[in-house]
Amino acid sequence: MTQANLAVLVQLDFGDGDAPARLAEFVELAKSAGAEAVATLTARARALDPATFLGRGKVEELKSLIAETQASLVLINHELSASQQRNLERALGCRVVDRSALILDIFAQRAKSHEGKLQVELAQLEHQMTRLVRGWTHLERQRGGIGLRGPGEKQLETDRRLLSRRIAVLKERLRLLERQRAVRRQQRNRREVLSVSLVGYTNAGKSTLFNALTHAGAYAADQLFATLDTTTRRLYVPSCELADGRSGCQIVLSDTVGFIRDLPHELVAAFHATLEETREADLLLHVVDAASPDRDQQIAAVGKVLEAIGADRVPAIVVLNKIDLTPLAPGVERDECGNIARVRVSAATGAGLDLLRAALAEISMRMAPRHEAFASTVKRDDHRFVDVTE
Secondary structure, eight states, rough: OGGGGEEEEEEEOOOOSSSSHHHHHHOOOOOHTTEEEEEEEEEEEESOOTTBBBBBBHHHHHHHHHHHTOEEEEEEESSOHOOOOHHHHHHHSSSEEHHHHHHHHHHHHHOOOHHHHHHHHHHHHHHHHHTGGGGGGGGOOOSSSSOOOOOOOOOOHHHHHHHHHHHHHHHHHHHHHHHHHHHHHHHHHTTTTEEEEEEETSSSSSSHHHHHHHHHOOOOOOOOOOSOEEEEEEEEEEEEEEEEESSSEEEEEOOOOOOOOOOOHHHHTHHHHHHHHHHHHHHHEEETTTTOOTTTHHHHHHHHHHHTTTTSOEEEEEEEEOGGGGGGOOOEEEEESSEEEEOOTTTTTTTTTHHHHHHHHHHHHTTTTTTTTHHHSSSSSSSOBBBBBO
């Protein structure tokens, strides 16, 4: 680990009761970004300092920690204004990164597909637009001199204009990809296939569950934001009995990017096209880490993101995953009306997956008959899935 990656982590406790879980998550975020947390500074706070966010005393304490640990980076588990970030960097003499910028950096590292890279770049540029003054404080005067005479425009204004042009180009490219995605979605709708999206908090095990159901081989790892690009497969559920005696239902299953509390607004906006798959789904499987002590807060955080993208009205069932790390046994929980509310599974061991498939078959039958016509036209192969991504 180089000195450039040594970081001091900072978190304020505003008395909301979940400070330890937030700090543990932030440590994982720092690790995911490639930083090593060499020290942590925490404090109770009632109000924020408008100039430095932390206040004079904590700034001095943080400065001492940096000197002791020889850290070159400060990661703050809150969102800073441009002026707060600038003032902290001047006072501390090192780079300061807030929570939003850290998440954006992780997304930039993990993006693999062309669309994913475009989305991340758009989010980064829109975030940068609000902080443009940081890099150009020494060029506030108008340009002049040999080779520098121009239209009398400040360097800051020139840079903002260039960024605006790039943002417009990215948005147009993403609109084209969104139209292509909409065409594929219309084709699936014409074939009357049940569309199911996996959603959930980051590292809840969505990709592992997706692979266990479809044998797709999608990348899965025990780290935050292991999956950024939506992967879609067609899943055959053999236990679905149709009205005419035929058995078997076809489901289009999509693995989506994981959510996190305080997800940067720029990311939600940039990933609009990808997240639209969730909003247009017939059913959501909300995957929850049953072993997490913070699972209730994680469920609430996912609910907020679903509401922000307009997917909060899509029917959903909760999939309690990782029960192999808990005393829970595989099972199905129903609400007072007899509808499936929760399914307890372990994607890692396969426990309860038969119950989840049966639940999908039952829900597919309930949402029929519009899906019945397609079931008889699909080739039933041994792999039970067909790649329907681009």
